Amino acid sequence: MTGELLVEARDIxxxxxxxxxxxxxxxxxxxxxxxxxxxENGAGKSTLIKILTGVxxxxxxxxxxxxxxxxxxxxxxxxxxxxxAVYQDVELVSGxxxxxxxVLGNEAGGLLVNQAEDxxxxxxxxxxxxxxxxxxxxxxxLSAAETQLVALATxxxxxxxxxxxxxxxxxxxxxxVDLLFSLIHKFQxxxxxxxxxxxxxxxxxxxxxxxxxxxxGLISATLEHAEITEERVTELMVDRSKKDLETYNEGHxxxxxxxxxxxxxxxxxxxxxxTVRAGEVLGITGPVGGGMEKIGRVLGGIIPYDGMVSLDGDxxxxxxxxxxxxxxFALVPEDRRKQALFPNLSFAENVxxxxxxxxTRFGLIRRNLEISYADSVMSRLSVQPRQPSKLIKFFSGGxxxxxxxxxxxxxxxxVFIFVEPTSGVDVGAxxxxxxxILHIAAEGAAVIVISSAIQEIMSLAETVLVIHDGRAxxxxxxxxxxxxxxxxxxxxxxxxxxA
Amino acid sequence: xxxxxxxxxxxxxxxxxxxxxxxxxxxxxxxWGTIAVIVLTGIGxxxxxxxxxxxxxxxxILFSMIVSCLVSMGLTYVVIVGSFDLSVGxxxxxxxxxxxxxxxxxxxxLAILVALMFALVIGLVNGVLVTYGRLSGIVVTLxxxxxxxxxxxxxxxxxxxxxxxxxTAFRYIGQGQVPLFGLKVAIPVILLLIVFLAAHLLATxxxxxxxxxxxxxxxMAAFYSGIKVYHWVIVAFMLSAFIAxxxxxxxxxxxxxxxxxxxxGYLLEAFAAVFLGATVLGKGKPHILGTLLGVFFIYMxxxxxxxxxxxxxxxxxxxxxxxxxxxxxxxxxxxxxxHLKFI
Numbered sequence: 001m002t003g004e005l006l007v008e009a010r011d012i013x014x015x016x017x018x019x020x021x022x023x024x025x026x027x028x029x030x031x032x033x034x035x036x037x038x039x040e041n042g043a044g045k046s047t048l049i050k051i052l053t054g055v056x057x058x059x060x061x062x063x064x065x066x067x068x069x070x071x072x073x074x075x076x077x078x079x080x081x082x083x084x085a086v087y088q089d090v091e092l093v094s095g096x097x098x099x100x101x102x103v104l105g106n107e108a109g110g111l112l113v114n115q116a117e118d119x120x121x122x123x124x125x126x127x128x129x130x131x132x133x134x135x136x137x138x139x140x141x142l143s144a145a146e147t148q149l150v151a152l153a154t155x156x157x158x159x160x161x162x163x164x165x166x167x168x169x170x171x172x173x174x175x176x177v178d179l180l181f182s183l184i185h186k187f188q189x190x191x192x193x194x195x196x197x198x199x200x201x202x203x204x205x206x207x208x209x210x211x212x213x214x215x216x217g218l219i220s221a222t223l224e225h226a227e228i229t230e231e232r233v234t235e236l237m238v239d240r241s242k243k244d245l246e247t248y249n250e251g252h253x254x255x256x257x258x259x260x261x262x263x264x265x266x267x268x269x270x271x272x273x274x275t276v277r278a279g280e281v282l283g284i285t286g287p288v289g290g291g292m293e294k295i296g297r298v299l300g301g302i303i304p305y306d307g308m309v310s311l312d313g314d315x316x317x318x319x320x321x322x323x324x325x326x327x328x329f330a331l332v333p334e335d336r337r338k339q340a341l342f343p344n345l346s347f348a349e350n351v352x353x354x355x356x357x358x359x360t361r362f363g364l365i366r367r368n369l370e371i372s373y374a375d376s377v378m379s380r381l382s383v384q385p386r387q388p389s390k391l392i393k394f395f396s397g398g399x400x401x402x403x404x405x406x407x408x409x410x411x412x413x414x415v416f417i418f419v420e421p422t423s424g425v426d427v428g429a430x431x432x433x434x435x436x437i438l439h440i441a442a443e444g445a446a447v448i449v450i451s452s453a454i455q456e457i458m459s460l461a462e463t464v465l466v467i468h469d470g471r472a473x474x475x476x477x478x479x480x481x482x483x484x485x486x487x488x489x490x491x492x493x494x495x496x497x498x499a
Numbered sequence: 500x501x502x503x504x505x506x507x508x509x510x511x512x513x514x515x516x517x518x519x520x521x522x523x524x525x526x527x528x529x530x531w532g533t534i535a536v537i538v539l540t541g542i543g544x545x546x547x548x549x550x551x552x553x554x555x556x557x558x559x560i561l562f563s564m565i566v567s568c569l570v571s572m573g574l575t576y577v578v579i580v581g582s583f584d585l586s587v588g589x590x591x592x593x594x595x596x597x598x599x600x601x602x603x604x605x606x607x608x609l610a611i612l613v614a615l616m617f618a619l620v621i622g623l624v625n626g627v628l629v630t631y632g633r634l635s636g637i638v639v640t641l642x643x644x645x646x647x648x649x650x651x652x653x654x655x656x657x658x659x660x661x662x663x664x665x666x667t668a669f670r671y672i673g674q675g676q677v678p679l680f681g682l683k684v685a686i687p688v689i690l691l692l693i694v695f696l697a698a699h700l701l702a703t704x705x706x707x708x709x710x711x712x713x714x715x716x717x718x719m720a721a722f723y724s725g726i727k728v729y730h731w732v733i734v735a736f737m738l739s740a741f742i743a744x745x746x747x748x749x750x751x752x753x754x755x756x757x758x759x760x761x762x763x764g765y766l767l768e769a770f771a772a773v774f775l776g777a778t779v780l781g782k783g784k785p786h787i788l789g790t791l792l793g794v795f796f797i798y799m800x801x802x803x804x805x806x807x808x809x810x811x812x813x814x815x816x817x818x819x820x821x822x823x824x825x826x827x828x829x830x831x832x833x834x835x836x837x838h839l840k841f842i
Binding site: 055075076078079080085087091092093094095096100101104105106107111112113154 | 704705706707708709710712713716717719720721722723724725726727784
């Protein structure tokens, strides 16, 4: 089935402002193979494929295509060389029809747009691969799963040699996953190489010819199909060296229930109930896009929900971010650049925002109070360099994350929710952020940590909840959980095996 | 398998509800609301003034809106691609001045060519600064506005540049008439309709327009699709300046002169027309046909109110209210989940 080498990566190094995302990665992809790429969050999978598809440039190293060294400096370059990708957060042009999106950038004909011709061609593709979506529908009306399928169909229209699929099943139902697999077999029959990134071991076993496991920016191992077993994969994925350096939450929970959630449900999240006591850290884990992030969004007042949420025994309605904050929730969101920080304001201005009222005199903000408050936050969170007036965008990822947490330090929140608190944070700062989170719990707040990194959950949580496909599949005190068990659960091993 | 289907249905349910569950009248209002307002206003003026509903007044309205309409159509491309062009008004006057200076030297045709080339350069500079220069469209074109204003005064000393009576060929562009179906139609009106048709076809039927829409709608998706995003932004700015330049040439011919001042009116009318036009046919995004109707509406109301006897102040007030109401009503009909855009 597989033949000669198509793409070879040699000693790929990628550095993001001081953080090494890839530390010299060499691997190769054969013509016509499905090559799985595995690794925990931050292991470097996304960085590697974004280098292959021209989104990022490489710091050093070499990429060979069919034996020849190539320079891929933009998605257009990659496209011209026959390298394509569907990213996890795929986007379409919302004002265009499904058909127009499929052929976008690759339309038939010369200067004129021939919509009838394009639509006919797309209809033929849809018929062939069995996607039943009306091609004249505007892309803005598609659900997440439909968007994903349409994005896959665009690959069919282009003559790619290599296709990267980044968590393609994260938003698909079981029937659609079967459709995806039959698509992959069709690609394979045409000699097209597939790089398949997924957290779900069941799928990996089913579809991949070989897998490569990344760990902390390095290659952990490459396995042939026969060698793929749950134990071996989890063992290779876990960064043992990292484990030794980290903290372990022994448990600070008291008997007072702070947060009680009953039959909470939202779009893509089946009803679930849980409680968090004062001083307790509830760790929620599962695959990315599997529904766990919805819990944070519901409690932050960002998306609507059904069910009952009570704080200290009182039922609260959290239908907007401001009501959520007033009720006593502090949400530290995942995407800090977009959702939590003001990049062109200083560190001080960012952390002082929620407490501005206490820093004013006669309604005017006292700059020196602001600076001294920021300075105290920085010393408590050990931010180096201690320059409160420097713009936040010039701080490292770890320090930015500390600033996001620092925003909520003096706010009297009852429940702190951290979503992926260490994504994009350099290793040195991770332990400091863990200490801060545990300190907040020890002071008597209820803390929820939502993270796809199992190791993080094992370090921080006192109680663990695993969400898979929008359902709670496991709930237990951490002492009764093992890392490998949680990883298997979040990859859906148990439910897959049963199916 | 049945479970899978139920799940699929659950996923698609909210979408179908949003599309089909909405009352018919809202859908009709969104699509035809603006056009209905234009037609009803026209009928209203026809009753209020006996001279309003006539071919000659229709021709007058078209004639008076030529330059404004060209500027607005050009601006439409830039707004579609997701930016702003504040220099369109001055692009008209500067092109007009260059044209007026060049006609006696180069003859009419070469002069027009030089003037339009200059317009293209303005658009190119705007586009390159907005893309490769990484500057905001508002800032770049605001700067360009001042630069062109300075060039205008420098070239003319603040006085108008007259076109001689002997330049009959050049004056024919703006002042000539041709008989059409027994009626006399002004040449510039015909030119306007030709440019409209070309611009409309370019925007709706060619890859140029297609990619400009794609870039404006979702630049990230366009980038990942391998579309040259910067390239199309620059093209949009060049189209804007070029069509405004055509307006400048026609203006020079109509008035047999070039004026260094008076560009602000074009700019403001153009923005009003583009955003009013975005509501036509419920598209919610600017399009060339909508812009044409938007300009027509502004000039029709102006003409009608003038005939009925409203003072200038009332006309201005009315134009402002109509713009806010039309765009506001459209925003109400196309309600987004979270609205966090204030530009």
